[in-house]
Amino acid sequence: MGFFTDTSVCIGCKACEVACKEWNRLPPDPPFQLTGLSFDNTEQLSASTWRHVAFIEQRKPVREPSGGEQTSDQRWLMASDVCKHCTDAACLDVCPTGSLFRTEFGTVVVQADICNGCGYCVSACPYGVIDKRESDGLAWKCTLCYDRIGEGMVPACAKACPTESIQYGELSELLDRATARVETLQREGVTDARLYGHDPDDGVRGNGAFFLLLDEPEVYGLPPAPMDTTRDLPAMWRHMALAALTVAAGIITAFAAGR
């Protein structure tokens, strides 16, 4: 199960951000301050913000549907971001305690009673999603409302979204819907429309949460081609073993050379 976030219909109301905070009883991100970044005072996902709405004010020609008149040279992009619930989740791979696990829904969840706050997952996530909370020193992130979907309910953010920008469901079904939506937009002349995070051949073998974007991912603060870091782990262990032998050989040489 997963999320499809269609940013082309997002109106930036932040209902998802608020619904997530309420349902999951998330504390505020202290200290509150106005960032001056358009309407965005949250800035990014954090241990206590599991949905984040980005606002991008852009100078780009906006046309009427089907390539008609240019109506403006200023546009706003709004997008609700969330944990990607990666197929190859680096956070889950590196967690030394087994606190992060894969649920029966294919999502990635942290268990607070087992997490020891080592912060390894924070540095491993290629999307900068999971973070350590100051107050309790533990790692937190979106659970895709594990407690709700287990009861057959829709995640709080998807439930609250008034425009169906956030859709929850079976991944294959969501992908069909997303592909059709991109085709429609492309046909209407929105040539920048594209899917992000849906590709099973990408660096994390696809996400349980993917997006329809209207510009390059980095414009929204998303990495253009993230990679699951543990892909290179076998090579890392090999280099480490060779380097360990080098330490031993070097010191043995230093002893042997003087004899």
Next chain:
Amino acid sequence: MTTRDRGDGRATAQADHFDSYYGRRILKPPTWEAATIGGYLYLGGLAGASSVFAAGGQLTGRPRLARAGKAAALVGVGLSLAALVEDLGRPARFLHMLRTFKPTSPMSVGSWLLAAYAPLVGVSLFTDVTGRFPLAGRAACYGAAVLGPAVTTYTAVLISDTAVPAWHEGYREMPFLFAGSATATAAGSALIATPAAENGPARRAAVLGTALELAAGRLMRHRMGMVGEAYERGRAGVLMRTGEALALAGAAGAALSGRGGRAAAVLSGAALMAASACIRLGVFSAGVASTQDPRYTVVPQRERLAGRLSKT
């Protein structure tokens, strides 16, 4: 305003076309403290390589070199465990590490490695100092020497197996950098603690270790391309340059100290230890800096995408 280049001069100085979300970082900076985890990287290296010196000293009849190695190993591993617990916040949290064994988690592998290594180091020093159970002491000393090299280099995998650009991109050379740095720093501590009659191996190892440390570091930064800049700027740049200068001075001093007597040996030993500490902290700072600027995330990934497209 457009989202391109915030006009802080840094982004615009880069030739690459590059977009970002108001110049905000994409990755989360490591939650680790430079003092605790940076120190942990350094102390683990000191401990692991010192255990090899201890075994060498024991085997070749250099008792003072052996004891100095055992003592440095215990101080190193003891302080590094303390640093780890300090970073976790509570000692009980360390026990969560030993709940499972996960080969996909270098931190899990490392915790088990330390759990096996630390008691060996303790026994080996205890028996040396008290003179009791000499046989068990010798066995523990050799056991620690077998695990020691892995203790010095696993930390390189620990930090490379992250999304932090300046760490991940260096995963091939980082273990060798750590290997050289550990050898040099353990040699440095041996130079400080042992008389001239026994410090020959330490003098030679100081030169070998420093050569490896500097060569691996240079190669790593060169191979990383633009991400290597994180090692040249700001705090990381200062630490790396200071570390390299101290390493060269320390190695030269160690090579010549055979003639120069105690004072020269102690000075070069101190320079070698300070050099390794600077370089480890430099690596740590470069990693943190590379998460703060979205350029280090976006530009290499764009290049990778372009490379993949041009191949197909």
